[in-house]
Amino acid sequence: MAEPLRIALAGLGTVGAGVVRLLDANGDLIARRAGRPIEVVAVSARDRTKDRGIDISRFDWVDDPAELAGHAGADVVVELVGGSDGPALSLARKTLQGGKGLVTANKAMIAHHGLELAGAAEAAGVALKFEAAVAGGIPVIKGLREGAAANVLTQVYGILNGTCNFVLSKMEAEGRDFAEVLAEAQRLGYAEADPSFDIDGIDAAHKLSILASIAFGAEPAFDDIAITGIRHVLGADIAEAAALGYRVRLVGVAEAGGDGLFQRVHPHLVPLDHPLAHVSGSLNAVVAEGNFVGRLLFQGRGAGDGPTASAVVADLIDIARGEYGPPYAMPAAALSALPPAPTGDRxxxxxxxxxxxxxxxxxxxxxxxxxxxxxxxxxxxxxxxxxxxxxxxxxxxxxxxxxxxxxxxxxxxxxxxxxxxxxxxxxxxx
Missing domain, CATH: 3.30.70.260 (ACT domain)
Structure with a gap:
């Protein structure tokens, strides 16, 4: 068997520890599928002494995550630090400029800096992979970039945030108002102490920006997304929707046409006979419409250590096989700079x-x-x-x-x- 693919891992939170556990549990199977073993050789995190339920003594410890980019024993860096800028972006830039591949679950960084990073990866001839940045373990990026590559995609839309979907589903099932259900979601760990990025639609917009770029061959345009979250949805709205034959869901919608690129995250009324109406709890779902393939539906767990770690390791398997191309399915220079489409005529x-x-x-x-x-x-x-x-x-x-x-x-x-x-x-x- 070929030499191992050696990994430097930045971030040992829920997902980072999940990656280590997955590689430990399924290492033999992964090696057979990848054609070579995949091994972690170095790690970096905030607290070296924290008990994460994994043995990190076998790895090189690096205090500064940016130094992983130059680690002599690593072929690929996995970035799970998070944040659109700061240490994550510094590590990403140094990794690609240094000729190493990069795998990340960081949707904010890709939404804001993906075009720059894609150009750097292509110039260096290395991989930039970010399946885990959108919809957790659902292989929607691979599905659009590879499975639907022969199609003109006319629309991509979906439920992209599990916290919002959990809250809306709970309000629907129990007839309770937003603030009460959000407080419960925070107690259960489904929502952060500061849930603004989720409930105000920012997280979903980051993901929509990535999907739109891949689906339509467009430069990422996060700043052009019209964003409204679920903060002002009442229990009465959900009850009224149910009486009319609908369910309320936070849906991100992107379409490309002659007037530009339309992108919006907003609560919608979804007809009961539509697949998205039956996506409940913390699940995610993405629908894409292609001119030859028709409607594609991707559905599954959109967050958590298992699904997200699964997507990270799937990217690593592709790299181990030598199977990677332009991050956005076409060279960064070929992506179109589409103007934001006016909404008035919709x-x-x-x-x-x-x-x-x-x-x-x-x-x-x-x-x-x-x-x-x-x-x-x-x-x-x-x-x-x-x-x-x-x-x-x-x-x-x-x-x-x-x-x-x-x-x-x-x-x-x-x-x-x-x-x-x-x-x-x-x-x-x-």
């Missing part, structure tokens, strides 16, 4: 929720704003009074341009009849 149906004062004339004011903006109302529901005397009004629109809905909401801005900010959610197409 057509679809929408759900609108207003919390309003329970008084005469409020419905007429809302209906007039819709009429004057050219929004056609399919259905309008008013629910009973809340303890503060306000009531919930929910509207489903007929298909129309998004600019009309935006105009209607702008007409109602500052109205004394509204007790809070309206909620707008697009309805996902079939």
């Amino acid at each position: 057509r679809g149906r929408a759900y609108l929720r207003f919390t309003v004062a329970d008084k005469v004339g409020v419905l007429a004011e809302i209906a007039a704003a819709m009429r004057d903006a050219g929004v056609s109302i399919e259905s309008l529901m008013q629910r009973g009074a809340n303890p503060d005397g306000s009531v919930l009004v929910a509207i489903v629109t007929h298909e129309g341009p998004e600019r009309s809905v935006a105009a209607a909401l702008e007409r109602l801005r500052g109205s004394q009849s509204l007790a809070g900010e309206p909620m707008w959610m697009p309805i996902l197409g079939d």
Whole structure:
């Protein structure tokens, strides 16, 4: 058998320790599939004395993770430090410039610096692999980059954040409001102490940016993504959606067309007959539409030590086999710089929720704003009074341009009849 592929591992948190455990448990099988053993030779982490449930005494210890890039015994560096900049980016740059391959699970770094890093990897003739950066153990990057490589992909979208999906599923199943369920998710370890990156949609947007680049051959454009999280979704919204035959899910959507690249992360109403409506708990799912292959659905566990470590080691197996090409499926210089697509002409149906004062004339004011903006109302529901005397009004629109809905909401801005900010959610197409 060939010489081992030797790994320097930066970060021994949940995923890093999972990588070591996976290589220990399945080492013989991995060696047969890779054609050579894969061995960790050096590690770096914040605390050398921490008990991680693995034996690290057999590895070289390096205090500064950036020094792993120059470790003489390593062929590939695995970066599991995290963060878009700082030590992770410094390590990534030094690794590629030094002629070593890089495997990372760092979606923030790839979303913000992936184009630069891809160019550096190609110039050095080494691998840059990041399957674990999107959807944990689901092989969606490999599926788009390799399995669907012959197709023109017209759309890629999905549920990309397990924390948000857990919270929304729990609200749906138990009829509870957001803040209460989020607190439980934090107690159970499904949400961070500061959950902002998850619940405000940033994490999902990082992943969407990566998927869009691979799917459409476009330069990463994270800053062009319109991002709205789930912080303002009410239990009443979820109950209303259920009564209408929908479920609420945080969905990232990307499409490329003649007017540019459209990217959005936003809560959606998903029809019950759509596959994404049945993705519950902390699962992730990605749908891609190809002109020859049709609809592809990737679904599975999107986070955790096992799934993410599995994706990291799958990348290492590819490198051990010598199977790697341009990180974005085509050379970085061939990626298109697509402008952000305008949203006003996008057509679809929408759900609108207003919390309003329970008084005469409020419905007429809302209906007039819709009429004057050219929004056609399919259905309008008013629910009973809340303890503060306000009531919930929910509207489903007929298909129309998004600019009309935006105009209607702008007409109602500052109205004394509204007790809070309206909620707008697009309805996902079939």
